[in-house]
Amino acid sequence: MSVLVYSESEKNSFKKSSYEAVSYGKSLADKMGVELICVTFNCSNSQKLKNFGADKIFNIESQNSQEFTCKVYSTLLLKVIETENVSTVILSSSADSKYLGAYLAGYTYGSYISNVVELPESINPFIVKRSCFTNKAFSSTELKGDLKIISISSNSYGIFEKEGKGSQEEFKVDEIETNHKVTNIEKQSGSVTIADADIVVSAGRGLKGPENWKMIEELAGLLGAATACSKPVSDMGWRPHSEHVGQTGKPVSSNLYIAIGISGAIQHLAGINSSKVKVVINSDPEAPFFKAADYGVVGDAFEVIPRLIQELKAKV
Amino acid sequence: MKILVCISNVPDTTSKINFTDSDSKFDKNGVQFIINPNDEFGLTKAVWMKESNNASVTALTVGDISSEAILRKCLAIGADNAIRIDCEALDAYSVAKEIEAHCNEINYDVIICGRESIDYNGGLVPGLLAGYLDYNFITNCVSLDINSDDVKCSREISGGIETSECKLPIVIGAQKGLVEESDLIIPNMRGIMMARQKPLEVIESKDFSNQAVDKKFFKPEEKGEVKLINADEIDKLIDLLENEAKVL
Numbered sequence: 001m002s003v004l005v006y007s008e009s010e011k012n013s014f015k016k017s018s019y020e021a022v023s024y025g026k027s028l029a030d031k032m033g034v035e036l037i038c039v040t041f042n043c044s045n046s047q048k049l050k051n052f053g054a055d056k057i058f059n060i061e062s063q064n065s066q067e068f069t070c071k072v073y074s075t076l077l078l079k080v081i082e083t084e085n086v087s088t089v090i091l092s093s094s095a096d097s098k099y100l101g102a103y104l105a106g107y108t109y110g111s112y113i114s115n116v117v118e119l120p121e122s123i124n125p126f127i128v129k130r131s132c133f134t135n136k137a138f139s140s141t142e143l144k145g146d147l148k149i150i151s152i153s154s155n156s157y158g159i160f161e162k163e164g165k166g167s168q169e170e171f172k173v174d175e176i177e178t179n180h181k182v183t184n185i186e187k188q189s190g191s192v193t194i195a196d197a198d199i200v201v202s203a204g205r206g207l208k209g210p211e212n213w214k215m216i217e218e219l220a221g222l223l224g225a226a227t228a229c230s231k232p233v234s235d236m237g238w239r240p241h242s243e244h245v246g247q248t249g250k251p252v253s254s255n256l257y258i259a260i261g262i263s264g265a266i267q268h269l270a271g272i273n274s275s276k277v278k279v280v281i282n283s284d285p286e287a288p289f290f291k292a293a294d295y296g297v298v299g300d301a302f303e304v305i306p307r308l309i310q311e312l313k314a315k316v
Numbered sequence: 317m318k319i320l321v322c323i324s325n326v327p328d329t330t331s332k333i334n335f336t337d338s339d340s341k342f343d344k345n346g347v348q349f350i351i352n353p354n355d356e357f358g359l360t361k362a363v364w365m366k367e368s369n370n371a372s373v374t375a376l377t378v379g380d381i382s383s384e385a386i387l388r389k390c391l392a393i394g395a396d397n398a399i400r401i402d403c404e405a406l407d408a409y410s411v412a413k414e415i416e417a418h419c420n421e422i423n424y425d426v427i428i429c430g431r432e433s434i435d436y437n438g439g440l441v442p443g444l445l446a447g448y449l450d451y452n453f454i455t456n457c458v459s460l461d462i463n464s465d466d467v468k469c470s471r472e473i474s475g476g477i478e479t480s481e482c483k484l485p486i487v488i489g490a491q492k493g494l495v496e497e498s499d500l501i502i503p504n505m506r507g508i509m510m511a512r513q514k515p516l517e518v519i520e521s522k523d524f525s526n527q528a529v530d531k532k533f534f535k536p537e538e539k540g541e542v543k544l545i546n547a548d549e550i551d552k553l554i555d556l557l558e559n560e561a562k563v564l
């Protein structure tokens with residue numbers, strides 16, 4: 001038996017969430033007394049995973065896996081799963097990994113569970129803790145399928161360096177047939193994404209209009225943070241949909257979440273609640289967000305934010 | 317073209333989340349149920365495709381009789397017929413298996429689900445269904461264009477949008493962007509009256525076994541009091557974030 005981590009890479013480098021998945025996989029493999037296998041696709045840097053516990057590293061190179069599609073990746077991963085007698089697959093919570101997880105489970109008749117926040121409390125039966133009801137609750141869930149597929153919630157486990165055997169294995173694959181082809185990828189360059197960010201600076205209707213986001217962007221820039229917004233702000237077209245966070249938008253589980261001019265409606269809080277530290281800046285001391293936050297400033301954003309920017313600039 | 321829209325019945329977003337049966341079940345007492353928001357974006361898109369693609373739209377839910385109210389709403393929004401597979405939806409595997417069995421009888425060209433439900437947040441049903449049926453699959457889908465059996469679609473990826481092309485049949489995980497919030501159809505009186513005439517068929521469950529069993533639910537720990545910082549002393553906030561919370 002073994003544990004397999006699908007280690008996502010982009011242009012030969014790994015994101016933090018990939019290392020976190022490997023760290024989780026290593027601890028699980030140790031707990032089960034088995035080897036940790038890491039699979040990468042078209043990545044020349046896969047040896048790096050040795051430092052986080054990879055015992056065997058398979059880097060799969062093929063023409064139609066240059067871009068991610070879940071059919072091709074699932075088919076290729078299934079080959080490794082079969083030849084290496086894999087019992088448990090670990091994924092991060094990236095868009096691609098979550099996309100892959102459910103399909104892979106269907107394709108292999110395995111059982112997949114997302115938003116996992118801890119190591120399993122028991123291996124046999126296999127019971128893990130996950131968040132649900134958009135972070136309003138957790139559940140201890142038993143997985144019954146023979147193949148278990150777990151995607152872990154970002155920032156829930158941490159990254160730990162631990163040397164593995166790190167043997168690089170050859171894996172010959174045939175091209176997989178598919179009629180699904182990626183034709184275009186458009187990415188905003190330079191900006192930090194909400195999913196990858198340690199810090200998220202988020203603003204709401206309290207900012208009055210899209211023209212006032214300059215200071216939000218400046219603050220985010222100084223902190224190396226991603227920008228986000230409340231639902232009405234994206235509905236009104238002040239900010240792109242990709243910034244809408246909350247129960248019906250993107251989930252946020254950053255280390256620091258700064259909410260500016262956001263009232264803290266239940267649907268908003270639900271999506272951002274798993275962030276570790278929350279700061280609220282709001283002119284209304286009765287705003288519900290103050291009940292959910294760790295630190296709060298009662299004040300006018302148009303005065304507080306420039307001051308905050310000034311202080312941060314003075315520090316660097 | 318035949319479109320199936322899979323609808324999940326979820327607690328209203330303002331619901332208090334409580335549990336019963338020694339914390340092993342969600343407490344439905346006093347909870348208002350709604351169409352899962354991601355599913356509603358998908359349903360609206362499907363209703364548009366009745367015209368653009370001459371499609372027929374079936375709305376389906378796996379659930380007990382209490383879920384018929386949202387199916388009626390789907391009919392009022394514009395679905396042509398509705399199907400309820402009669403069983404308690406206990407986990408995503410049995411739900412996806414029930415839908416798969418139905419899809420093997422009626423070959424739909426496009427199956428639209430929400431990218432995830434707002435209650436269990438598993439994001440499982442669309443992917444499982446695509447995997448079981450061996451159909452193409454796109455989730456976090458923000459655009460969909462179908463011409464005979466050629467599909468052009470895009471999905472939200474980390475930091476951007478990816479566009480791809482494939483062939484039917486396909487399973488879609490819908491989200492906002494596929495249609496906008498302002499595009500959602502609020503049923504009018506005529507729609508509601510017409511919905512009463514449209515067929516709502518009840519199919520027996522095939523009783524698939526569960527693969528994921530929630531043993532126990534619990535709530536997050538209560539939060540401590542917020543620490544207030546004076547608006548004139550913003551340097552203190554930075555200091556606390558740096559040295560107390562250690563997040564800067």
Ligand SMILES: Cc1cc2nc3c(=O)[nH]c(=O)nc-3n(C[C@H](O)[C@H](O)[C@H](O)COP(=O)(O)OP(=O)(O)OC[C@H]3O[C@@H](n4cnc5c(N)ncnc54)[C@H](O)[C@@H]3O)c2cc1C
Pocket residue numbers: 203204205206207229230231232233244245246247248249260261262263264265266267268271281282283284287299300301302329353
């Ligand atoms: C089905 C459903 C799903 C939803 N999903 C989401 C979701 O995913 N995400 C989400 O965010 N919302 C969601 N909502 C909407 C949610 O209920 C709230 O309406 C929304 O979060 C409010 O956004 P806001 O805080 O920006 O605006 P408001 O509630 O208008 O709050 C603005 C805040 O700014 C403060 N303010 C005003 N001026 C200033 C100033 N000068 N300086 C500082 N503060 C100021 C005010 O005191 C107020 O607290 C959903 C609603 C429904 C019904």
